[in-house]
Amino acid sequence: MSNTELPRNDGLAFDPAVVEAVRVNTPASQRRAASLPARRSLKKDHQAAWLARAISMIDLTTLSGDDTPGRVKRLCAKALQPVRPDLLEAIGLPDLTTGAICVYHEMVPVAVEAVRGRIPVAAVSTGFPAGLSPFDLRLAEIERSVAEGATEIDIVISRRHVLTGNWAALYDETAQMRAACGPAHMKAILATGELGTLKNVMKASMVTMMAGSDFIKTSTGKEAVNATLPVSLTMMRAIRTYEAMSGFKVGYKPAGGVSKAKDAVTYLALLKEELGDRWLRPDLFRFGASSLLGDIERQLEHHVTGRYSASYRHAVG
Numbered sequence: 538m539s540n541t542e543l544p545r546n547d548g549l550a551f552d553p554a555v556v557e558a559v560r561v562n563t564p565a566s567q568r569r570a571a572s573l574p575a576r577r578s579l580k581k582d583h584q585a586a587w588l589a590r591a592i593s594m595i596d597l598t599t600l601s602g603d604d605t606p607g608r609v610k611r612l613c614a615k616a617l618q619p620v621r622p623d624l625l626e627a628i629g630l631p632d633l634t635t636g637a638i639c640v641y642h643e644m645v646p647v648a649v650e651a652v653r654g655r656i657p658v659a660a661v662s663t664g665f666p667a668g669l670s671p672f673d674l675r676l677a678e679i680e681r682s683v684a685e686g687a688t689e690i691d692i693v694i695s696r697r698h699v700l701t702g703n704w705a706a707l708y709d710e711t712a713q714m715r716a717a718c719g720p721a722h723m724k725a726i727l728a729t730g731e732l733g734t735l736k737n738v739m740k741a742s743m744v745t746m747m748a749g750s751d752f753i754k755t756s757t758g759k760e761a762v763n764a765t766l767p768v769s770l771t772m773m774r775a776i777r778t779y780e781a782m783s784g785f786k787v788g789y790k791p792a793g794g795v796s797k798a799k800d801a802v803t804y805l806a807l808l809k810e811e812l813g814d815r816w817l818r819p820d821l822f823r824f825g826a827s828s829l830l831g832d833i834e835r836q837l838e839h840h841v842t843g844r845y846s847a848s849y850r851h852a853v854g
């Protein structure tokens with residue numbers, strides 16, 4: 538099934554009472570997050586299966602000022618063949634791909650041609666990463682990316698609406714962006730490292746889901762602090778609350794700074810505990826990551842051959 542055929546979040550009418558009702562126990566969230574890595578240790582086949590699963594949920598990303606068509610084509614080739622064919626055969630997953638490729642608008646046509654419809658192309662739009670270009674241009678950017686073949690749009694919210702408590706403005710902005718996406722799935726980047734508190738993260742999560750986001754995503758990868766476990770716990774609980782309110786399952790995307798296989802497994806363990814097995818699929822979970830794939834490939838190589846190769850051998854992704 539192509540991702541444009543997947544169910545969409547139609548959203549709910551803006552309800553300030555939902556925002557008012559938000560409660561977050563920050564010390565408890567931090568304690569829980571801190572206990573996770575120590576509690577999780579996966580071995581052998583089980584570990585390989587989780588790592589393969591993690592690959593299938595990576596939005597393989599390049600978002601650099603020096604991106605070129607050549608780099609994007611190489612990244613797309615890596616997304617379609619994320620691990621050496623002999624390793625994929627050995628783990629019984631010869632057709633494994635990443636979840637999607639994620640690029641700036643200018644690179645959308647190159648990526649669309651390179652992936653040949655096998656995986657979705659996601660575009661970061663709306664004046665990424667700051668989201669401070671004129672609003673009509675931000676909407677036009679979404680429309681252009683969709684017209685050029687992006688089927689997922691990662692929008693950035695206006696952090697100032699959160700920091701000034703203007704929840705109605707955040708709802709309105711997000712709803713207009715969702716409309717501009719048309720058939721493309723929308724991931725709302727909250728830039729959680731700039732929102733100040735976990736309570737703000739929870740409120741922004743609720744508002745952007747009420748406004749129709751299909752996914753909520755932590756970060757652009759450009760903030761000083763990007764994806765963290767306490768933020769992820771908070772956003773996953775917001776997703777659970779929203780499902781109880783609306784019946785709709787919103788997806789989750791931690792992004793920025795997730796670069797080690799071990800960390801990816803910790804995120805997946807948290808996801809399984811908080812939201813359940815249904816979320817352990819690419820339609821409801823993605824890692825936004827530029828270098829995670831390289832480390833996972835290294836770990837899989839070790840699993841299959843018993844040897845580690847140098848990390849420079851896995852330079853792409």
Ligand SMILES: O=C[C@H](O)COP(=O)(O)O
Nearest residue numbers: 758792793794825826827
């Ligand atoms: O959304 C994805 C991020 O921009 C990637 O961040 P990263 O380079 O820290 O993996």
